[in-house]
Amino acid sequence: MSEAKFEELRTRLAEVNDLGRTMALLAWDQQVMMPRGAAASRAEMMATVGRIAHVKFTDPAVGRLLDELTEWAGRHDYDSFEASLVRVATTDWRKASRVPADLRAEMARSAALANPVWVEARRTNDFASFLPVLTKNLDLRKRYIDCFDVDDEPYDIVLDDYERGLRTKEVRRIFDYLKTYQAPIVREVVALAEEAPPAHEFDIAKQKVFELEVVREFGFDESSWRLDPTVHPFASGTAIEDIRITTRYFPDRLEGFFGTMHEFGHGLYERQVDPALARSPLARGVSLGMHESQSRMWENLVGRSRPFWRRYFPRLQELHPTLAGYDAERWYREVNRVKPSLIRVEADESTYNLHIILRFELEQAMLAGEFPLEQLPEEWNRRIWDYLGIEVPSDTEGVLQDVHWSGGSIGYFPTYALGNLISAQLWEKITADLPGLEEGFEHGEYAPLRDWLREHLHAEGRKFTPGETLERAIGTSQIDPEPYVRYLREKLADIYGISANVES
């Protein structure tokens, strides 16, 4: 009886999952393949498929099945497929069912309308023209929060959308630590900064050859992966066996290559989910923070490491005559150069988190109405000066730089910084479990890292909460900023000769 009900639940959720995967394809295609003339038609297709998926998931019949199965699922092991599916789907269902379809539709419409306004405002450095749509988005996000019971802080509700169960006060504690211990490192290093590197030339066809050679050694293969160029890179896919990463190319720098490694990290997480979870809501990464820990790990902990460049620098140099005067060590220092800059997506490892902290603070202030939105640029610019010591010359390079607020995404930014922190926590555990791991990179040995990640993190997908998932991987459910700051200080001590001691 309960088995039959569980089968019905599983079938319904599989259908919803198929629609979600279809949405992912519609979005990937839109950004990578679609002729631009089809933009309006694609928006309609996505609205239709998204609406059907939402209606099918929030169907009261699904809620009833979940209620009826709670006790039965509780008799299964906590980590069984049955118990996990009922537990996770119940939480998802309750959250999704709280939001009226009208409000959801209005949020989607408002975001769609705001996007071109933001594009134009950024292009013309005109914050005033963005203000009305930002106000509207923020207003809708407040109405969204009002759909839920706020225990502690309103920001908890939106944060929970991206990092389930995490509280704002916890993030604040973590970020305060970073303000105390990471910001000073930047100030120390900037004083010692090496001069700007010479302008380079990187032939784009050869960038493509090089990145494929590298990610193939990482674990990319054509039977389950794609790599395509796009304007704003991302990772996506339609199945555990269909992982699609995207990248971009610049003729004067290798930013695109680091982006490719970053997206590979996201892709590998999805690729290594247990195939037994396929077509269920458990078959993906557990949270944005955990996802970002994977992308930052491959981009930075692997891709900006000395052993990595010992392996690949000769090949890079062979492909690009611009690097004639370099050796692996000089190149390693260059890709780890610290320089505070205005743009988040171009920020280096040392300054990135500081960009996030100011956004986190501003988002809470905006939700709380702490200042009129007209003042947002000033508030932005003041914090950039406080945290990074630089002046913001224009809103285009300041408050208008990110797409997120135009899409109504509030609560998303912190996950980027949390990902950095989690990557370092995982790294301490992984390198303790696998002595010689980093030396192996010099010989192209990535299987031990991939296998550790699959076994301790990727395979279980979304069966547990982010905290439980972290605990199963490293023994604690707490996001801890210390390992990241330690990692950063030790790396920069080696390069710049600052003190390796974490206490500032």
Added chain:
Amino acid sequence: MSEAKFEELRTRLAEVNDLGRTMALLAWDQQVMMPRGAAASRAEMMATVGRIAHVKFTDPAVGRLLDELTEWAGRHDYDSFEASLVRVATTDWRKASRVPADLRAEMARSAALANPVWVEARRTNDFASFLPVLTKNLDLRKRYIDCFDVDDEPYDIVLDDYERGLRTKEVRRIFDYLKTYQAPIVREVVALAEEAPPAHEFDIAKQKVFELEVVREFGFDESSWRLDPTVHPFASGTAIEDIRITTRYFPDRLEGFFGTMHEFGHGLYERQVDPALARSPLARGVSLGMHESQSRMWENLVGRSRPFWRRYFPRLQELHPTLAGYDAERWYREVNRVKPSLIRVEADESTYNLHIILRFELEQAMLAGEFPLEQLPEEWNRRIWDYLGIEVPSDTEGVLQDVHWSGGSIGYFPTYALGNLISAQLWEKITADLPGLEEGFEHGEYAPLRDWLREHLHAEGRKFTPGETLERAIGTSQIDPEPYVRYLREKLADIYGISANVES
């Protein structure tokens, strides 16, 4: 009141249309982009989206709206959007609602299971291993036919799926004419056939350059079109502004280039549908036969014409040294060479229809159980001898060559030949309306042809029946084989010196 009901109908049909377009994307991606590891997952996604589209369309509420709107729609002009939508959707709904969901699902499943069996049977020349799945598919198709009232012949039901309103006896009359008047041309010409052309070498990168130069002059542009390589070429798309054609390349012949022009013809039909019909069931080509008339027109009537090659041959020769000894005239004769061959998709203009006729006859015989299915290869081989005068050395090159029967498609083949015939009927009207049209090809002038097609055929999409659509374009609703046979005989008279007189 009726207006509100019409809006509800339109909204429901728009949703179904969005899902149909989404299916098209899932299928295009599957064949062109998807990593092969995702095959099973993609089949599930397509089953889900297809099922939802079918359920939403055959919803009894749609049937009620159509009933309630019939009288109201009848008060509008016959060619108005309102009258056409209600009329066409009513016919579609009645046909779709007749078939139980179970049978539809079983047909889809059986086709999916039969495909790999057919692939393997063709590879190993083993008809016996294909026989059970063919038997099953045929049996299901008979059950499908049983869902409908047969007025005249059972084959009418399946033919109507692809060419609405056309009767089997009409096709038989047309094909009998071809057997009498087209088959003798082939026999005449083969006796005079020029010797086989030398082996060529066509660099594939340069084939791509050339085909893009040509289709851009035809009207292909990147803001609304894509062209990608695939194994089995086809035309698809997700919107009037998103047309996707596919092709393939051979290193020793330009078959792919003619295929690209063929798919361009299909694509242009969809591209030139009136945008006011978007998101409705009227926003596509009216039938497979009419569609094929467009693809064959661009492939053959344009792409195998003398003025066309006067324009492009110098460029083709410049790109491919293999053509050093040629001039435009010799090349024109080569691309119009007649030679009976075993494989339909490689058949020339003169023999193609004969391949279709034998399939049409065999399909009817199979449905009627005129011989045990074990005898199908013999029946096939005997007809190939009768119509084309060649021996079939293996079932791989005979009865196993086409994918259609493995997918359960019966009634589809005739539309290929009908398309050839319609293309010649249209051509007689177009060239009468537009004197100098063909001479214009020599100067890259295709706008007059495109515009004629849009105005007289493409724009109205699926508002009328195929017969009505043909009548609006050329003044008769009847498919007439005479213009095609006349065209063929005149062309071959010019090349081979046979009599231009159509009476054999």
